[in-house]
Amino acid sequence: MSTVDTSAKRSALAPFGKPFAAAGGVLGIVAALLPWVTFVLNDGNWPDKSTLQFFDAPFLVTGFRWHVLLLGILVLVAAFAPIPSRGRVIRALGWGLTLVSFVNSAYITVKGGGLGAITALDGATAFGGVVGLVAGVLTILAGYGIGIEPVGEWKFKISTPVAYLVLLLSFGAVLYAVAAMLTTGGVGSANPYAGAIFLSFLGFAAGVLGALSGVGYVRWLSALSEQHRVFSVIVLAACALLLPFTEAGNEYWMTVAANIGIYAATAIGLNIVVGLAGLLDLGYVAFMGIGALVAANFSGAATAYFGFDLPFPVAAVIAAVVAGIFGAIVGSPTLRVRGDYLAIVTLAFGEIFTRSAQNDIGGFTNGSNAIPGVPALSLFGAEFNKSISIGAVKLPAGVLYYVLIVLLVAATMAVFANLKFSRIGRAWIAIREDEDAARAMGIRTGKMKILAFLIGAMLAGLAGAVFAHKNGTVSYESFKFLESVTLLAAVILGGMGSIPGAVLGAALLFVLPEKLRDFEDYRLMIFGLALILIMRFRPVGLIPDAHRRAEMVERADENAEEAHVEAKKA
Template identity: 40%
Template sequence: MNLSIFSAEQQERLQRPGRVIALVGALLIVASAWLPWAYGAGVLDNVTYLFGPSPLQFAFLALGALLAVFAVVGGLGGLKPPLSRVGWFRAAKTTATTALLFIVLCVVAIAMTLGGLLNVHYGAWVALVGAIVAWVGTRMLPPGREATLERVNSPSWVQILAIVLVMGVTLFAAAYVLSLHDSGAFIVTIVLVFGVVLVLRQLGLANWFRAAAHHNRKVLILSAFLVAFAFPFTQDGSDANMSIATQVLIFAGTALGLNIVVGLAGLLDLGYIAFLGAGAFTAAVLSKSAFATFLPGFKPPFLVVVLISGTIAAILGLIIGSPTLRVSGDYLAIVTLAFGEIFRLGMLNLDGSDGPDITHGSNGIPNIPDLNFFGFDLGDSHNILGVDIGRFSNYYWLMLLVIGLIILVFSNLNNSRIGRGWVAIREDEKAAEAMGVNTFGLKLLAFAGGAFLAGIAGTVKAHMDISVTPDQYIFLESAFLLAAVVLGGMGTVLGVLVGATILKLLPEKLRIINEARLLVFGLLLVVMMRFRPEGLIASDRRTLEFHEDDEELAREIEQDLDLYHLAPTDAKEDRA
């Protein structure tokens, strides 16, 4: 229901019945969580108990409780700051929508897994009715005041406490999501997470946290890395989960390298996976594997191999970049796609018959030994603080260090004169060249720098995978890397990390739909490009580029740019 067609008096008249209907729906949602939702235990996280809610049912209950709070508090008058700066009705509408989508997906998962709607128990139908009633009630509520919590002055200890709390919740959520083996439960949980983020944004807490993180940047970075390093301790020695987590980090590190080429310089590269393969094959050839027969007398330490692999990948970037960067747009995409295929076929032909015996063709180089740092063998399990840490956890920690290095390089380049030159090229290459920017040199540097970072990630991947074969580096992998950059948000660090995590986790957790996984990816990208083309976590510049005609958004971003300079009147109002 669009209330904008009604007058202010009519909207006010609809508010009371809307709040009542929303409250009734919220109560039904809370009550339904204590009822059985399915006749079989093999779906979601066992939602078959009466008066024994599962974790997902508790989450649904929490949505109902929050909806009731938002509907009640939003209708109270005379609220003082900071409560008056919260978008109560906006959050209520988002919460109701999240609850409705949540229970619909649960019903679909139960029906698909157990074989029909007859297996949906009465509790799920009560939950569905409650969600629909709540959604209808919130549609009758007026928009309410837009949240401005970012303008509230907060003590430093409150901001630091919030950062620590958010990092702790993130650690718990990541551990829980990775432990889910049911595809339906995974999808529902992801929807819940996104819904909660949107609710926090409508409340104004997301912008407040953004401002707090800006003021306490060192605390945020330290907390993030501490949480990331603590993650293996939550997995109880599970090699399966840590293998997925490590692959996510390798994928994310490679995507960050591609982010330099695509996100900063605006160059479309469809063969980027070749640079990851170059680093992996170089590491395999220089390893102590019995099958690494090329250069048998040259087996340098791992740190030297990292530099060699990165350098070789960068040289390949220069080789492909020098002649091809004179073209642009679709032609550049075609050339880079061809380069990716040339690399794969080249590795296949280095088998001793069509060329020198370096990679053993399609057999690749197997039995690559695990890394050993000062007696710490990454291939062995270790007991640390009473927790068994397996092989993949060791490589996970190593990749965290590599990710930290890549983020450091990316951030410094982005904030440097070189980064500004890349952005100028992306915006308008002709104008940048007219202003004296060395466009060809900077584009070449973007290709070489991105390739170097991918080569480093490939070095770790070779040792973790134990073997390297040409079929691992196909065009589809390049497409997924590019999708991670676009989906997360081009030119940002956090956005690319989120995009890479989503695209790497989905294939692992959606095995129930097998070949239809690619269809799901395609639909996700279509929806994203329609409703949020700038990406999940986009920079203000990219957001404005895709929404030039949105004056309200422009004003919002202008306010965001002024987040960290409170006006005296605002400060006085908040203290009042």
């Protein structure tokens, strides 16, 4: 069906492909150099001096105008440089242009009172947004005109040092992009236009990422990092640990990043249950709640059930084990119920947890008063919620939590990856794909499903223990049905069974609401709309689970084996 569509479009648009691309690119550059707003809005100058009255330096473009300029130039380059899968790249860039222009124009129109603000009013003209939109649409059409070919495949091989350099630079760029994405638009209410700036930035990032993946760079890079797995993991971890040193290195963003990390770790755990074993769990956040409650009760907080405090590592292990036991209990009905029916069982469990916690059954939860005053973690006298300084560098408060949570996420990822590519992981995936066939292959499906629930719940319990200390208060309010659904959405949005997908999904779902604060009443509507659009156009998730090529697995395994042998010799 879709092939027919594109071929029809191609035949009509084919002669206009390159001219449209050229026009789109030039118009994009022109749009960047034009003013975007005719008068000063109530909330002040539109960012980056794009309001006519402040438009004193047309060639000193910054912010979103810089993004538009860059996209325009990239369109021109893509149109005339010899690159693979040209149509795909140009279409992605076109979408970037369209999104950036649309977000800014629409926002100005809604906020500033009518279309006059972005066209002409009282003799003043500011056509930047309109020109940008036209450029974007032209470029998208150009993409279809040139033809949407398969994603480019890069055949050439490079030597190890060069590969290391490429990986280093690429992951460095990812770090920069993450920091920029977090900080763009400033913190919360400081900037009245923060939400729009953030969305505009997302549009730009989506366009550039789409182009990179269309030209085949993303696929090539992931193959490369698969080849040099150990190096990639180290660089990636280093990048994550370097975030406090970027412009995102203040207390606010450390807290947001730490919260994202906690939910990312939980989402990876859920990914074992849903993504690998294919068991729909609608009450998953309860395991995180159980972990948090156990840790809080052993923390020495004033209202804790136990009057003594255990060292955090011990409490965390107990939290994980208790959550795991509950996981196995909830998992046991999976022997009898499948699919939708299992979802209802887990939904009921989540509800049981919330209600018993609310009513303080057993005296462990302190009911609706919650357990406040869970002490902050400390290590060698350094409290995790205070700022620390290493030599001359002063690090923001909460940085130690951030580091701890990066380690937690890394550990969760390692657990997930190792299990996924093992005998157990294959059994889970086989159950997801066809349970009867899996049984016929000798897999004890009941045991395996309970194991999936158990391990997933343990990871959630661990994340919950960190959550308790990080937030200082443990209340059942944090572990309700909505959180379970959001986690599930994070897993499906990111891509089932994929690790980077779960992290990206958790990041998006927990950053977007934060970033969209100044849309007030429309916040959740925009959020929901974005989810619908993503699922409509990318049903496999943002970063779908790619299959590792067997030869690379083998090489990695052999390397590991050699390392083991060498370690024994030494």
